[in-house]
Amino acid sequence: MAELAVDKHVKYILAVEKNKDSFESVVMDHLRMNGAYWGLTALDLLGKLDSVNVDEVISWILKCQHESGGFSGNIGHDPHILYTLSAVQVLALFNKLDVLDIDKVATYITGLQNEDGSFSGDMWGEVDTRFSYIAICCLSILCCLGKINVEKAVSYILSCKNLDGGFGCTPGGESHAGQIFCCVGALALTGSLHYVDKDLLGWWLCERQVKSGGLNGRPEKLPDVCYSWWVLSSLIMIDRVHWIDKEKLVKFILDCQDVENGGISDRPDDAVDVYHTYFGVAGLSLLNYPGLKAIDPAYALPVDVVNRIFFSG
Amino acid sequence: MHGRPRKAPKPEDEAASSAKAQKLRALQTQFFSFHHNKIYTKEAVELSAKLLEINPESYTAWNYRKLAVEHYLNLPDCNPDSIKSVLDDELRVVENALRQNFKSYGAWHHRKWVLSKGHSLIDNELRLLDKFQKADSRNFHAWNYRRFVAESMKRSEQDELKYTEDMIYANFSNYSAWHNRSVLLSALFDKKAEGFLLKEKVLPEEYEFIHQAIFTDPDDQSGWFYHLWLLDQTVTTDSPLLASSWPGHGSDVLLVGDRCYNGSAFSPFSALHSDSGSFPIVLYFNQPVRGVNSSTVTVECGFNKNEDLLWKPLSASNSQTARVWVAHLKVSSSDLHSTVEVSVGHTKGIISTRGFEYSHPSMLSFKVHVQPMERDSSQVSVAESISLREENFKVYGKQSEESIIDSFDQLIIKNGHETTASNWRFEALAKEIECFRELLSLVDCKIGKLTLARLLKAYDAMSYPFANKLVHSEEVLELYSDLMKLDRTHYQFYKDERSIVLLQKYKDSVSSAICGPICLRLNNLSLSRMGAFEKLLWVQMLDLSHNELQSIEGLEAMQLLSCLSLRNNKLRSLTALEPLRKLKLLRILDISYNQIGDHSIDTTRYVCSSPLSHSVGSELNRDETVTSDVALINNWEAFYIFKDFNLNQLDIVGNTIADEKFKSVLVKIMPKLKQLDGKLLD
Numbered sequence: 001m002a003e004l005a006v007d008k009h010v011k012y013i014l015a016v017e018k019n020k021d022s023f024e025s026v027v028m029d030h031l032r033m034n035g036a037y038w039g040l041t042a043l044d045l046l047g048k049l050d051s052v053n054v055d056e057v058i059s060w061i062l063k064c065q066h067e068s069g070g071f072s073g074n075i076g077h078d079p080h081i082l083y084t085l086s087a088v089q090v091l092a093l094f095n096k097l098d099v100l101d102i103d104k105v106a107t108y109i110t111g112l113q114n115e116d117g118s119f120s121g122d123m124w125g126e127v128d129t130r131f132s133y134i135a136i137c138c139l140s141i142l143c144c145l146g147k148i149n150v151e152k153a154v155s156y157i158l159s160c161k162n163l164d165g166g167f168g169c170t171p172g173g174e175s176h177a178g179q180i181f182c183c184v185g186a187l188a189l190t191g192s193l194h195y196v197d198k199d200l201l202g203w204w205l206c207e208r209q210v211k212s213g214g215l216n217g218r219p220e221k222l223p224d225v226c227y228s229w230w231v232l233s234s235l236i237m238i239d240r241v242h243w244i245d246k247e248k249l250v251k252f253i254l255d256c257q258d259v260e261n262g263g264i265s266d267r268p269d270d271a272v273d274v275y276h277t278y279f280g281v282a283g284l285s286l287l288n289y290p291g292l293k294a295i296d297p298a299y300a301l302p303v304d305v306v307n308r309i310f311f312s313g
Numbered sequence: 314m315h316g317r318p319r320k321a322p323k324p325e326d327e328a329a330s331s332a333k334a335q336k337l338r339a340l341q342t343q344f345f346s347f348h349h350n351k352i353y354t355k356e357a358v359e360l361s362a363k364l365l366e367i368n369p370e371s372y373t374a375w376n377y378r379k380l381a382v383e384h385y386l387n388l389p390d391c392n393p394d395s396i397k398s399v400l401d402d403e404l405r406v407v408e409n410a411l412r413q414n415f416k417s418y419g420a421w422h423h424r425k426w427v428l429s430k431g432h433s434l435i436d437n438e439l440r441l442l443d444k445f446q447k448a449d450s451r452n453f454h455a456w457n458y459r460r461f462v463a464e465s466m467k468r469s470e471q472d473e474l475k476y477t478e479d480m481i482y483a484n485f486s487n488y489s490a491w492h493n494r495s496v497l498l499s500a501l502f503d504k505k506a507e508g509f510l511l512k513e514k515v516l517p518e519e520y521e522f523i524h525q526a527i528f529t530d531p532d533d534q535s536g537w538f539y540h541l542w543l544l545d546q547t548v549t550t551d552s553p554l555l556a557s558s559w560p561g562h563g564s565d566v567l568l569v570g571d572r573c574y575n576g577s578a579f580s581p582f583s584a585l586h587s588d589s590g591s592f593p594i595v596l597y598f599n600q601p602v603r604g605v606n607s608s609t610v611t612v613e614c615g616f617n618k619n620e621d622l623l624w625k626p627l628s629a630s631n632s633q634t635a636r637v638w639v640a641h642l643k644v645s646s647s648d649l650h651s652t653v654e655v656s657v658g659h660t661k662g663i664i665s666t667r668g669f670e671y672s673h674p675s676m677l678s679f680k681v682h683v684q685p686m687e688r689d690s691s692q693v694s695v696a697e698s699i700s701l702r703e704e705n706f707k708v709y710g711k712q713s714e715e716s717i718i719d720s721f722d723q724l725i726i727k728n729g730h731e732t733t734a735s736n737w738r739f740e741a742l743a744k745e746i747e748c749f750r751e752l753l754s755l756v757d758c759k760i761g762k763l764t765l766a767r768l769l770k771a772y773d774a775m776s777y778p779f780a781n782k783l784v785h786s787e788e789v790l791e792l793y794s795d796l797m798k799l800d801r802t803h804y805q806f807y808k809d810e811r812s813i814v815l816l817q818k819y820k821d822s823v824s825s826a827i828c829g830p831i832c833l834r835l836n837n838l839s840l841s842r843m844g845a846f847e848k849l850l851w852v853q854m855l856d857l858s859h860n861e862l863q864s865i866e867g868l869e870a871m872q873l874l875s876c877l878s879l880r881n882n883k884l885r886s887l888t889a890l891e892p893l894r895k896l897k898l899l900r901i902l903d904i905s906y907n908q909i910g911d912h913s914i915d916t917t918r919y920v921c922s923s924p925l926s927h928s929v930g931s932e933l934n935r936d937e938t939v940t941s942d943v944a945l946i947n948n949w950e951a952f953y954i955f956k957d958f959n960l961n962q963l964d965i966v967g968n969t970i971a972d973e974k975f976k977s978v979l980v981k982i983m984p985k986l987k988q989l990d991g992k993l994l995d
Contacts (some may be wrong), residue, residue, distance in 0.1 A: 022327070022330050024330070026334045026338050026341070026975050027370075029371075030368075030371050030373065031370075062506075062688045073372070076345045078373045118487075124375075124376060124426065126418070150927075163495045163499060163545075168453070168457075170455075172496045173456075174453045176453060188919035189926060190926065191630040192630075192632075193920055194628055194629050194632045200541075202806075203806065209535075219488045219534035219535055219538070220488060220535055224315065234915065237918075239864060239866070239916045239917050242805040243803060243805050243806040245801070245802040266314070267316075268320050270316060271318065271319050285914070288914055290917055294913035296918075297918075305686075306925065310925060311949055
């Protein structure tokens with residue numbers, strides 16, 4: 001079996017961080033905050049977080065914070081809940097949550113909760129269960145989850161539960177592994193997993209594994225390394241991960257590496273990017289691949305980072 | 314980011330890319346200038362359209378356009394025509410963006426936002442949607458948008474149902490259409506809409522429809538989950554029922570004051586050791602319910618009516634909903650013999666999670682005998698290792714010499730319940746069984762076997778309290794064994810399902826309600842999962858050693874357990890032991906030779922109540938006796954699981970985690986522990 005080309009991937013991630021001139025880079029400019037989270041968490045899982053200049057990263061992050069308390073995807077862009085979570089997650093990685101005015105961030109997020117318990121992404125009102133997860137995860141990391149109406153948030157998420165046991169982005173929306181991760185993660189973080197029919201959802205999730213060993217995101221779609229995270233972490237949170245063939249999945253992820261130039265792609269022999277590199281490494285961590293730090297399936301941060309938030313001092 | 318082939322970078326590619334990048338960056342810089350300075354001239358707005366055409370994901374540009382629209386709408390010289398022109402422009406920009414990327418969240422939301430301004434060309438929207446559905450019938454953005462449009466237009470569910478039918482006839486392999494169909498049908502059932510009042514009329518047609526999908530291509534998953542939903546609709550009774558209880562109806566319970574395991578196996582009574590003169594009453598429902606309390610469940614014991622009995626749900630965290638409920642009844646020491654009557658559901662209030670009321674009031678009664686204390690309990694010597702003695706055990710599978718006694722538990726269900734499940738349910742199942750047997754005779758396929766197994770199980774479960782045995786168990790077990798070979802990827806899934814069927818075959822438990830055995834040996838059965846708890850409520854000593862259990866989910870129902878062996882199984886973490894926290898009578902636990910400490914990823918971390926899931930407060934940090942001595946950050950799981958245990962004896966050897974350091978942590982967490990890994994503690 002192929003092995004994880006750790007050094008190549010570290011080099012790749014660091015190169016992506018520096019290269020701001022390619023077309024790909026400019027087109028992703030608006031989500032650089034997400035990119036930072038993907039790249040840096042991957043580096044931490046690979047044991048190489050110290051390869052970056054912490055101060056530079058933090059100073060850039062703070063430049064992305066707006067008056068409202070929310071963070072934008074990059075300097076100049078508008079704030080959005082998506083990038084607010086990534087910012088908080090990166091600060092947690094570096095154990096620098098203390099640079100934040102926590103109340104300010106919390107106010108931004110609580111302001112985005114709607115009457116029905118759902119969350120908007122920003123002031124323009126797009127509603128999606130992804131944002132419910134983000135709000136809950138973010139405030140959880142900041143230890144002030146009680147600032148939102150948790151009960152309503154949970155009941156909105158449950159209104160998006162489908163008859164196949166999965167979850168969609170809005171009520172009636174088709175089950176999709178990404179949305180399922182967000183809803184199951186949010187329910188996990190609020191101690192509400194008993195609302196999930198674990199056997200029903202577990203079967204839907206385990207049937208994402210196709211012949212090649214990879215996982216797809218919904219029935220009759222192609223496998224993709226990012227689902228190694230969305231599907232896998234969901235299975236782990238509901239304790240049904242033994243229903244897939246873990247070895248076959250490890251092999252699939254390793255086959256998606258570019259072992260010459262570093263990086264991981266969505267499918268074998270496709271172009272690599274930092275998004276799939278992160279999800280590939282995170283998936284391998286969940287599969288107990290040797291040499292990687294353990295990652296928490298709900299917070300999507302290394303276990304030692306999560307434990308540090310909850311149990312130290 | 315998806316689906317682009319990997320290419321070695323060539324210098325001319327990099328140069329071209331760099332040039333494109335510079336152009337885009339220039340565009341972006343200019344855009345930011347307009348945006349930050351709130352400039353909404355025609356030229357500025359055009360620039361944002363150019364930007365979005367190249368990069369529809371640049372979300373700030375969509376925000377800017379909304380601001381520009383609002384700016385125009387607030388101008389003093391705007392009129393219906395100019396408004397229409399402005400909004401038409403927006404719709405055009407969205408269409409262009411969607412052509413670039415029809416999965417762009419920003420584009421779809423912008424369109425919704427524009428329509429919310431009241432400029433409704435809703436008919437156009439359906440046409441646009443048709444275009445997108447043809448391009449990609451699985452585009453969930455389009456389906457979501459369709460739902461939004463249908464609601465705005467107030468299109469009926471029946472019309473939308475017809476649409477899903479058309480889509481499915483065009484291509485059976487359309488999971489999105491099946492999904493939408495299930496949502497619409499479900500809504501129509503709930504509303505009791507005209508033509509959808511009777512499931513028995515609608516479901517057979519749906520079965521016909523889904524067969525076409527499954528039988529055309531059994532490997533295509535699109536229909537599998539819809540069929541499972543149809544099965545659920547066929548089988549699930551709306552009202553919750555009481556499936557089982559302890560004590561069982563008509564049984565005799567002997568409360569024993571001192572610790573004597575001798576003789577109890579042969580006594581005519583179920584003997585239960587109790588220090589406090591109280592014992593649990595366990596109610597096991599067929600689905601999770603809430604509202605079990607001293608008003609909805611009344612308990613009369615001798616001359617006392619227990620009005621302040623506290624009924625607790627056995628569920629994780631603070632959920633007030635559970636399948637299993639327990640209350641502790643204290644028998645007065647002066648009453649050596651009492652009759653207890655438990656009335657369930659004579660007052661309304663017990664409700665299932667789906668909102669259906671418990672509607673079949675039941676009554677069970679049993680006798681309680683108190684054995685007076687023969688020895689002063691303080692003279693009882695510290696227990697020698699309690700071993701799971703052979704003669705105390707009822708061996709699984711061994712045929713009892715006594716005739717199989719009709720289950721008294723079932724009497725509860727017979728009283729006041731419809732005598733048979735409605736015929737249409739049986740007919741529907743029988744027809745499905747026939748269809749799938751036919752499919753399997755033509756094609757040896759996984760979905761055929763799995764569905765047949767599910768159908769046979771459902772058929773048996775529906776016949777169950779009235780038939781004496783589960784007719785199809787053997788066939789179901791064989792189907793799962795076949796599946797374990799046929800679909801090796803999902804081996805463990807079939808193994809788990811098989812384990813539960815194996816346990817449900819066990820029916821001798823009912824005779825124990827009157828005959829006395831309290832111990833059960835279920836070892837060496839390759840069990841990967843526990844189940845059938847409704848039949849195992851009477852067990853006090855359980856031997857599950859030498860199996861393959863990696864989960865003991867549901868074990869909290871076995872409230873009488875005082876002695877449990879999980880030796881030589883596959884438990885992977887301390888949090889997997891969470892169900893045991895609810896077993897207040899547990900004194901002897903053997904978890905030796907498992908895998909606790911082997912794995913860095915904890916799969917029960919969130920299923921267990923823990924501070925990480927905010928289902929538990931921060932009591933940990935305030936408990937000084939532990940935090941001063943113990944590195945909490947490394948041992949929080951141990952603290953959480955073991956602090957509420959009342960164990961006398963624990964075996965943990967053979968787990969990677971169980972080094973001397975960890976054992977000393979355990980001793981600190983459980984000061985009442987008398988024996989650890991065979992060693993007596995002071």
